[in-house]
Amino acid sequence: MGETVTFWVLAVVSVGAALGMVFNRKAVYSALMLGGVMLCLAVMYAVQDAPFLAAVQIIVYTGAVMMLFLFVLMLVGVDSSDSLVETLKGQRFWAVIAGVGFATLVILAVGNAVFTPAAGLATATAQGGNVRSVALLIFTKYVFAFEITSALLITAALGAMVLAHRERLTEKATQKVLSRARFRGERPSPLPGPGTYATNNAIDMPALLPDGSVAEDSVNRYIARYDVEHDHLPTDPKLAEAIQHKAEEESK
Amino acid sequence: MESPVEIAQYTAGGVIGVSWLMIALPLLGAAVLLVLGRITDRWGHLLGVAMSLASFVVAVLAFLELVGLPEAQRRQAVFLYEFIPGMADMGLLIDPLSISFALLITGVGSLIHIYSVGYMSHDSDRRRFFAYLNLFVAAMLLLVLADNYVGLFIGWEGVGLASYLLIGFWQFKPSAAVAAKKAFIVNRVGDFGLLVGMFVIWSSFGTFAFADLGAKVGTASQGTITAIGLLLLLGACGKSAQLPLQSWLLDAMEGPTPVSALIHAATMVTAGVYLVVRSGAFFFEPGSPQALAVAIVGAATLLAGAIIGCAKDDIKKGLAGSTMSQIGYMMLGAGLGPAGYAFAIGHLFTHGFFKADLFLGAGSVMHGMNDEVDMRKYGGLRKYMPLTFATFMVGYLAIIGFPLLSGYFTKDGIIETAVHLQPVLGWLAVLGAGITGFYMSRMVFMTFFGEKRWADDAHPHESPSVMTIPLIVLSIGSVFLGGYLILSNRLLLFLSPAVGRPEELPEFHFASVPGLATLGLVAVGAGFAWMRYGRAEVPVLAPRGSFVTAFARRDLYGDALNESLFMRPGQWLTRIAVFLDNRGIDGVVNGLAAGIGGTSGRLRRVQTGFARTYALSILIGAALLTGALLLVGNI
């Protein structure tokens, strides 16, 4: 009974999260949804007498792999989102047909199968529990495959380094060169910080210059765009105009 | 009728045991002359003559030893070596028939060699010529001496090769090259018949040896025997220039004048007669359809050759037509069974002499007339080359069957036997003899009598003695040989151990009805020729002539027939094949390639470069696979 309840709750959540992952425009949300699915699955592993896998699922997937995803998302651009227009003719239609058809077929196959009551893993894990039994198998029967996996992991790490590495084409700029470039450029000084007002000292409030004009550079353009999109503009029209200006600059 | 005697293995240590020297010596000569090449230029012709003469000596010695044996032992087989294990051994059969041929080949062959020393003295390739002559003699001897059909076939092909090389000896002349090619190809047709005949012999009897065939031939059905006989006849027609494979012989006169002509008149073309006579005991039972076919072919060819001979102005081609005609007589005789064999072989011998005489005489005339061959440009030559004239006249009288000369006995023998056994063919042969009288007289009158019609630069003179002495030798043979062979059945009795003999021996009648009719017709023909060409003036340019003349001039339209029946359809077939190859086979291949190319060109559009399209097809495939597995009930 307890397992049934657990299953249904987790099943609904995981299917919902999976659908959310597929249909959410923003990649970060997709990643979070996927994390949810993985956590659900981890619990299911635990319920199904696989505590070791449950731990590995959480550590490797939700821990390492998902972090890697998020990291790359940040690298590529957190705000990059898909457009909703499908460019390939008939791709969506056929994708849904094929996906639904495949799911139907698999469910049909499972429904057609005759299930005996689950054998359970009590006998298989009799010698010192699940982790010990899995370890016994991995280090005896599957030790060769396991060793090969280590080679695979090393290769993958090396491959990732090779792929991500960029050759330096010019000399690394020294501090001297950098400072010279800064002084030759338009602005030798650092960018101005955000404005601090009596009623509001948020990071999206532009500062004022000594002559009373608005310093547009004091607001991050991403934040400016966010403000414009979410209608968080300050009440002061001068400041609002500056933020809008900055947001337009960003969207160019 | 009496059958041939059994063939025995030769065990005594006489000359017959080394009769292979007959073949080996000329073959060695040919090999030396061809392999050593120009080194032998100075003495090559002497080696050739020596080898041929040595072969002749061996033949004479073997002949003497054979004659010394009792009649029942006059067929001796000499085993040489195992040739094709289980099929044929290389061995020689020395019996009256083969030794007669060997004597003729080596004897006349040696005379050709000697004559050629003088005739070819100005030719820079004389050494090569003698190599070919030696090769010819060796091959011809292998043909007649082999004791089985395989050896015979090897000799047969060797003769064909030597003939090809000799006809095309002056290969720089396009006409000679074409004539050689023609002879070779026409002979191929005949060889094909011989070869298929041999196949049938092997599959029916399992042996090629003459010694074994006699016992086994009764086991086969009559149809098989007839088939073999007709196939062998086809082979004989090819080599002996009989209808319908006669067309190569006239063109073969392109070879070096007297020598090649002698081979194609006196020796080589008799191979077909030899084949028929040799196979006679097995496959040409008297009265059988195939024997009748031989006789019919002979009769048809003797008429055709005679008619062609009437219209030719080229003296060599006239003689070539005459050769066809005379071999037709031999074939007619050979088709009559043992009764005719002796006359056929006898005519072969006498013809070998008088035709050699006539050809050498013609060569002598040409020699004196700057190699002019057109008889219309001769005339009145008897005063200028008396010796040639005399010997030519002897040959002429012999060939038309003037009483008591060689041709008289042998030809009348054939005619009489034919009238007796096959009356229609016999009377046709009588008619042919009359035509022979006409065309040979025409030749003599145009050449030696009448007005001079020479070219301006002609200075006729008698030939040197190296050329006239063979003429005299041959003339003597032309006069006496026939009577010696035929009277009291000498040749028939000599040959009978090899070919059998009829129940009652024929008797030569000097005053039989066919014989008198022949003489009468020959006289009429000769008189007609005198009226047209002796008394009347012969125009230097050939008159247009009637339809019949044109018919004969063009070799009875034989070439035209071959062209329209075989060459043109063959060319059309080739063109159709080329068309089919270009459009059909190439079309299929190219079309297939184009089809595949076009399909691929359209199909490659599937490769859009979009990973998601590929993924979609993978998923659809996986779904279909799952569905299929579900349907067959595996999951």
Next chain:
Amino acid sequence: MTAHYLVLSGLLFAIGAMGVLIRRNAIVVFMCVELMLNACNLAFVTFARQHGNLEGQIIAFFVMVVAAAEVVVGLAIIVTIFRTRRSASVDDANLLKY
């Protein structure tokens, strides 16, 4: 009860597959692939339980290891492509075609 898990696994797999087909952001496509792998893992674990056999869990473990390696390399490729083409869309990398 195992049938339920298997049906859930099939559903998740199909959703992941559809995601691969529909989404164009390479990173999201990758996430969908991970979802498919996880669905497979669930099936493996379920079968292990059904048959009373640990091998299913072992293979699931190996799948995780391989998936980890795959993610590393795949994401590195995405970063490289993005660096050169300024785009993370799988449709933009379509030069390898007819």
